Amino acid sequence: MKLTIPELSLIVLIGASGSGKSTFARQHFQPFEVLSSDFCRGLVSNEENNQSATKDAFEVLRFIADKRLAAGKLTVIDATNVQMEDRKPLLQMARQYHSFAIAIVLDLPEELCHERNQLRSDRQFGSHVVRRHTQMLRRSLRGLEKEGFRYVYVLNSLEEIASVEIERQPLWNNLKHEHGPFDIIGDIHGCCDELEILLQQLGYQKGEGAKEQKIKEEELSTFSSFSLWNAPTYYHPEGRKALFLGDLVDRGTRILDTVKLVRNMVEAGTAFCVPGNHENKLLRKLRGKNVRVNHGLEQTLAEIEALPDEVREPFTKELQKFLDSLISHYVLDDGRLVVAHAGMKQEMQGRGSGAVREFALYGESTGEIDEFGLPVRYNWAGEYRGEAMVVYGHTPVPEAEWLNNTIDIDTGCVFGGKLTALRYPEKELVSIPAACVYCEPVKPLVQNTATRTSQQELDDVLYIEDVVGKRIINTRLQSKITIREENAIAALEVMSRFATNPKWLIYLPPTMSPVETSLLPGFLEHPAQAFSYYQNQRITQVVCEEKHMGSRAVVIICRDSAAAEKRFGVVNEGIGICYTRTGRRFFDDSALETEFLARVNLALSQSGFWSEFQTDWVCLDCELMPWSAKAQGLLREQYAPVGVASRLALNDAVTCLQQASDRGVDISTQLSHYQERADMADQYVTAYRQYCWSVTDISGLKLAPFHILATEGAVHIDKDHRWHMEQIAKICQKDPALLLATAYKVIDLADPSSQAEGIYWWEKSTKVGGEGIVVKPMDFIVRGIRGIIQPAVKCRGQEYLRIIYGPEYSTPENLQRLRQRGLSHKRSLAMREFTLGVEALERFVAHTPLRRVHECVFGILALESEPVDPRL
16 A cells, blocks of 8 residues: 655644554654654653653653754654644644645554554553554544645555555645756746747757657647647757746737747756746636636736637647646755745745645735835745845836845746846846837836845844854855854954954955974974974975065955945945955045055056956955054053063063173173073064064055955965966055055975975075964965865064064073974864955856855954964
8 A cells, every 4th residue: 555645744643542653653663753742751851751841741752843944854653643733833834834734544453453452561541541643543534635735645554564665755835956057037927939049049949859759749740739739849958957947828919839949948857947927827717716807817817818719729728738748846966956936934935735826826025015006025035035046027127136045037028128038057047138028017127226236235134043153154165154142143243343344344364384393402493393294295386475564455446436336235325335354444544545445456457457457346365564453452451561671571580690790700601591582572573673663654554465365256366376476466566655566476396405495595584573474375276185275375584573573482491382283273264265265256246145255254353352372
């Protein structure tokens, strides 16, 4: 006996105690699919038969069932369920989650159930219990379908139960195995001329592939069937398929031609189609329902009426059959794509219920009527947070526009607009203008004159639930990155109190790990360790870049203020911004920032950057010098006090010891020791002073870009570091007073002399006050055996490390202690932040909603609050 069960169902087992429900569940369902009331009693009371724990047990059972159904998982309820009041909350849950409610009744004789219970030591209760269960079950049998069960299966004997075979049936809307590519076409409304032109522009051809020829041969065998659908069949030579979003009928001049064309493509397997509200109304009319003939239905009925008498009736039956076969919506490409006429909320996708079909056909309205007499649509897309792309129509718009990974492509062809298709996965829009106005719209199609998109206007308000709490972020470079709740709160505090306009925050720079600790005498860090690390990763060529002692800065420049408004959605905020690695505006002086950004913009223009990169904006990763421009507080509160106190105290100590030595006291060891400490204090002050100078105007600033991170349509991680250096050098040449090209060397790791040259360059640079170098693989991203390797490691000079670790870090005993430092957490942090930074840029360039970009940006800031030694 085969029982067909839809893949998303709430299965309620109904039977008296001892009828074998648990055994049946174990035989036919996975253990995690079955929720047993007995097991839940054990969870809450340590005893499965503790009837006093029943209330708590069912609360647990319903809670778990709620979570499973919300996640789209088939769920089996293993309890007696013989009373209607026990089944009622389960049916409500099935309706809430748009799942099929299935009743499987085990109606065995009362005596058999009682005998079974007698054999179980934990079921020693009287026969009256089973009798009551059986009586209540049989009183319920006739009314189970009326209660709301979609399917009811009654098993009346042990033989029937033993013969059961469960067949899981995919829902009709489940086309996850169809991966495309697709061409999704909006509301047609009988504009067949434009449809044929659009199909040809998309690359479809009239003709007959093998499947089309077979269908034609089958239909030719019955002349009436072929003659009813005598329209061309289109196919794509590359195997693409069309997806029609409904509203094929009404209003236009070639309504039946449109239906025939679409139906033939569906039958030939070259297209899919979902119904629109106009098809639904037509179907009701064809079934004899009393519907109001308006909104273009009269044109459809007139075309049907104009058919020859011998064709009209059979065609009407075939048309009714085709319209009735259309599924409310489809989920395709492993759940990445959802198509429906009027859209589909996340919680309804892939579900089957009357409410789902209603939403797919009509969307959701507020209950209000606008000045044109039309229902006011509820903006479900504005609240959409699903991963799947939703493509829909129904509501005519002048231009198709993305909003939260959804897009309405009904561009009102029948109203004189255009017929639009979305190519998937390319996300490319293709449109054909209407030949004329076929029908005057009740509500005019008004072109949007605003420079900002709907998405940008929606992004004016950010929602706290999008960034707080524990989060697991999926990225392209690493599968999952976890953000702890306490770290997310810290990031929110920084962002909400100190950050600039969030619309600019498309990227935050990652931290960087130092090289492995060096064992060379007097050195804590040395380039040899960097070269060795990358050699072990099978890298043959690295780039050594000068490390500037400045402050990390992200600089975003737009060609003009109009470009800034168009791409970033900012209004009256100039042509760009310069912000710190924690998202704070770098300049307190707005006039200085304006002049700074204008200078960078001019250099970009003069270098031909805008035309070469075909962009109106650029995001640069930079160092802004001097360090003191942003670190005044750090200088005043940390470095300068240490320097002054050390020099005063140690010089006084040396003076006293020298005086004692002059009097003949043998303190040469102590004197030498304190002289050495005084020298180290002087070296400490000299070290940080090299990175500080007074800034009164823009002439005191130096900007050293080192990455062209992103431009319109591109994140430039596919170019190697030499390309970045060369492109930036071209820009810097146009304003050398402000812009500083970073010095670099390419090192061949297979050549010891090349490595020696790199080490010599580092030693020479750091001896004259340079901070050090950054060593990177030539390629921006390199995958090793265990995934992506460190994109860069820093190797700092001896004197710069004195600023970081203190004046006396270089003594042998301190160096020995510092060599015990652990780098694993720092490297993990650097890798995760780098991955999130790249992901944020890729999402922004792909025009995803700002909340999706900020998921990564907030993640970087949250990771910064992890407990890692800040000196690394």
